[in-house]
Amino acid sequence: xxxxxxxxxxxxxxxxxxxxxxxxxxxxxxxxxxxxxxxxxxxxxxxxxxxxxxxxxxxxxxxxxxxxxxxxxxxxxxxxxxxxxxxxxxxxxxxxxxxxxxxxxxxxxxxxxxxxxxxxxxxxxxxxxxxxxxxxxxxxxxxxxxxxxxxxxxxxxxxxxxxxxxxxxxxxxxxxxxxxxxxxxxxxxxxxxxxxxxxxxxxxxx
Amino acid sequence: xxxxxxxxxxxxxxxxxxxxxxxxxxxxxxxxxxxxxxxxxxxxxxxxxxxxxxxxxxxxxxxxxxxxxxxxxxxxxxxxxxxxxxxxxxxxxxxxxxxxxxxxxxxxxx
Numbered sequence: 001x002x003x004x005x006x007x008x009x010x011x012x013x014x015x016x017x018x019x020x021x022x023x024x025x026x027x028x029x030x031x032x033x034x035x036x037x038x039x040x041x042x043x044x045x046x047x048x049x050x051x052x053x054x055x056x057x058x059x060x061x062x063x064x065x066x067x068x069x070x071x072x073x074x075x076x077x078x079x080x081x082x083x084x085x086x087x088x089x090x091x092x093x094x095x096x097x098x099x100x101x102x103x104x105x106x107x108x109x110x111x112x113x114x115x116x117x118x119x120x121x122x123x124x125x126x127x128x129x130x131x132x133x134x135x136x137x138x139x140x141x142x143x144x145x146x147x148x149x150x151x152x153x154x155x156x157x158x159x160x161x162x163x164x165x166x167x168x169x170x171x172x173x174x175x176x177x178x179x180x181x182x183x184x185x186x187x188x189x190x191x192x193x194x195x196x197x198x199x200x201x202x203x204x205x206x
Numbered sequence: 207x208x209x210x211x212x213x214x215x216x217x218x219x220x221x222x223x224x225x226x227x228x229x230x231x232x233x234x235x236x237x238x239x240x241x242x243x244x245x246x247x248x249x250x251x252x253x254x255x256x257x258x259x260x261x262x263x264x265x266x267x268x269x270x271x272x273x274x275x276x277x278x279x280x281x282x283x284x285x286x287x288x289x290x291x292x293x294x295x296x297x298x299x300x301x302x303x304x305x306x307x308x309x310x311x312x313x314x315x316x
Contacts, residue, residue, distance in 0.1 A: 026234055048224075054264075106230035120217070161290070
């Protein structure tokens with residue numbers, strides 16, 4: 001009885017906090033503050049995972065989202081100087097149709113969810129060895145296993161790392177030798193090669 | 207008081223409604239924001255709601271299995287990959303066009 005009451009209070013408290021922080025993250029004009037609200041929202045989602053008895057996922061949520069993705073977002077905000085410029089207020093028309101369509105979506109989804117009979121097993125409890133089961137499921141080849149998606153996702157991560165690096169790196173002007181020392185050093189090498197002719201043996205014929 | 211609170215203990219519907227509300231908030235951000243980074247943040251909220259939905263349905267319909275957990279893990283990894291590539295594109299676009307306002311990003315070729 002007491003446990004149920006505490007669970008209820010925790011659920012509504014965390015839900016209210018998560019919803020308010022998500023609203024702040026989509027409405028704030030200062031993007032750094034919005035990123036901070038997003039971080040709080042994701043951290044509180046980890047609390048919701050713990051309430052659902054998914055402790056491993058809560059840890060992953062904190063590690064990947066709060067530790068990785070939010071830091072990446074903050075870096076991108078700083079690199080693009082979005083923190084100095086306030087974001088434009090959305091036009092009233094945009095705000096209206098965004099709000100109306102999202103509220104309509106929410107109503108339709110809630111109606112569908114509340115009228116669908118789900119096969120709820122209310123008395124069954126989780127066994128408590130979810131981490132072991134997740135590990136076994138990720139490496140199992142049969143019909144209940146996820147070995148192929150697991151391997152594919154490692155390939156996807158590799159592609160994302162390489163793609164991100166290639167897209168975001170500095171582009172250099174043409175006819176410039178590739179160096180690992182950054183653009184300025186490459187430019188200096190090119191100018192030296194044009195001026196004197198023998199800086200390094202590799203640059204002589206260029 | 208405790209009896210009243212215990213009677214309103216959240217079931218499947220309450221959790222699913224929470225996920226739907228979070229998803230709708232992300233949708234609102236996606237439709238109204240103009241900064242590309244803010245768009246990606248709204249997409250993160252939506253992905254988070256979807257992962258939470260997987261875990262909720264797993265907890266209430268088949269607590270002995272972990273398929274929903276595995277799916278939520280995949281969603282988290284996909285979100286990480288998406289944000290890496292998205293941020294790289296945004297930074298590269300900022301370098302070319304000097305803005306991240308998506309209403310100005312209407313060319314395929316910079």
